[in-house]
Amino acid sequence: MIVLRNVSKIFDNGKVKLTAVDNVNLTVEQGQIYGIIGYSGAGKSTLIRLLNGLEKPTLGHVTVNGQDISLVKGEALRQARLKISMVFQHFNLLWSRTVRENIAFSMQIAGVPKAKIQTRVDELIELVGLKGRENAWPSQLSGGQKQRVGIARALANNPDVLLCDEATSALDPQTTDQILDLLLDINRRFNLTIVLITHEMHVVRKICDRVAVMEEGKVVEEGEVIKVFTHPQKPITQQFIRQVSQYTEKETFNPELTSELAGTVIKLTFTGHSTHQPVVGELTLRYGLPFNILHGKMTQTAHGVFGQLWLHVQATEEQLNNILADLQQSDIEGEVIKHV
Ligand SMILES: Nc1ncnc2c1ncn2[C@@H]1O[C@H](COP(=O)(O)OP(=O)(O)OP(=O)(O)O)[C@@H](O)[C@H]1O
Ligand SMILES: [Mg+2]
Incomplete structure (x- = not known):
């Protein structure tokens, strides 16, 4: 579904070169929930922006659904992007539009007929659990509700891939769990491929199938979530695991x-x-x-x-x-x- 081959992204402002993503290889299968974890500055957001063509790789190839995203341009890129949608940490809602209008917006841009938009918006409101709040303004919603709008909007054009950049990082633990449950439900129901970025191992533990650990632009460890949790290889991975369960030799049974x-x-x-x-x-x-x-x-x-x-x-x-x-x-x- 998504394949990264020898992908590097180097930012060069003429004076300094900064390697944000450093020779990354990874594969995400259809229907997987794939987690990318790393500390601030590890290159996670840059990596996820390479998946929807917002950034072009300096080296290597990014293939989504058989299409080399690094090569498509113009209308073809716009079409491809409709199928790769994104959910953001700070929701990125339009403040002067209601819940309904926010969800409808990406369909209007995509040229979906009006009547079809209305039915789809109703479906999505039901799906993300916002019934009764459809005419509220974003400022009248809680963080969790705002993110539900963000998710509904991202699903509007029936994407093949949902990218989540720290989608729960602005939420409290209980709301985080509710949003994660919603993502898991959507993944299971529609077999939707989800790539999510996080700095919290709790997120990975709760919903991911596989995880890649990023450090200084590199993927330093990768594998099935249970394998990585039971046999973490790198110190950074062990640190992340300690966040959730104190699941380390030292702190368990003596x-x-x-x-x-x-x-x-x-x-x-x-x-x-x-x-x-x-x-x-x-x-x-x-x-x-x-x-x-x-x-x-x-x-x-x-x-x-x-x-x-x-x-x-x-x-x-x-x-x-x-x-x-x-x-x-x-x-x-x-x-x-x-x-x-
Ligand atoms: N457009 C840009 N121009 C120059 N440098 C950039 C640009 N975007 C990101 N960087 C640099 O690339 C590195 C990786 O940044 P990135 O935003 O991908 O990290 P991150 O893992 O998402 O961090 P965070 O958890 O804080 O969001 C950082 O050193 C950042 O300063
Ligand atoms: Mg980031």
């Missing part, structure tokens, strides 16, 4: 605390689908051993739950090997923390 316990301590790492299995129950039944749960932490993502569980059990060497083999069969990572 194996030192088990030094008094005789027997075996196993750490189980669950990644997504395995989490719904009654693993501890099955092991207990199979081996007739009482497994004691020492500590556990589970986190919800758009793709199920992941987490870790520390079990204590008195098992023989042979039993332990069988247990580890069983866990592997169930796609659960088992790590022996101690065995005495």
Whole structure:
């Protein structure tokens, strides 16, 4: 759906050259919610502006829906942009127009017939949960409601891709969650591809399928959300993960605390689908051993739950090997923390 090949964007004002996006390669599949996370100045907004042709890459190619966005110009670019719409952090609503008129605006520009616009606006108002507020002015709306208008407006021309640049950064945590739920609902209902930029790992955890971590213009880490959360490679990724769940080795269970316990301590790492299995129950039944749960932490993502569980059990060497083999069969990572 979206492919970036060796994409760089260098701003050159004649005196200084600034590489805002540095040789980025990434692929977003149809229907995915793809998160791009990074600190301020990492190049996220520049990257997202390359996706709708607002910026041209200095090097490399940006392909959306099979079309090289860096090469299209004029009317073709305008048409392509209608299918790649955007939601902004500060909503960018027209203050002298009502909710209805704001949503209708992009369709008027696109030359949609009047009657069709009215039906579509009604549909969109229903979809984003603004029924009853259609004649309000933006100044009469809460932040969350303003962003609902922003989303409705972005969906008006049935885009193939929705780009969200910090769409929830101006909202409180509760409203953020409501807007994220709305985006997830739209994605699931219409199989709409969403690329969202954020500096909050909470946003990524809650709705994204994949995530790219950006630092100084580069994508330093990329992968499925659950994989990145359970096995973050780069210090910056670990920092972001710490934001949401204190999900770090240091801050979770301290194996030192088990030094008094005789027997075996196993750490189980669950990644997504395995989490719904009654693993501890099955092991207990199979081996007739009482497994004691020492500590556990589970986190919800758009793709199920992941987490870790520390079990204590008195098992023989042979039993332990069988247990580890069983866990592997169930796609659960088992790590022996101690065995005495
Ligand atoms: N039009 C421009 N001309 C020159 N430099 C620019 C331009 N746009 C962005 N930059 C620079 O490129 C770098 C990346 O900026 P960008 O806005 O993409 O970062 P960001 O990750 O979106 O940051 P934030 O989280 O603060 O929005 C910054 O150093 C910025 O100053
Ligand atoms: Mg930005």
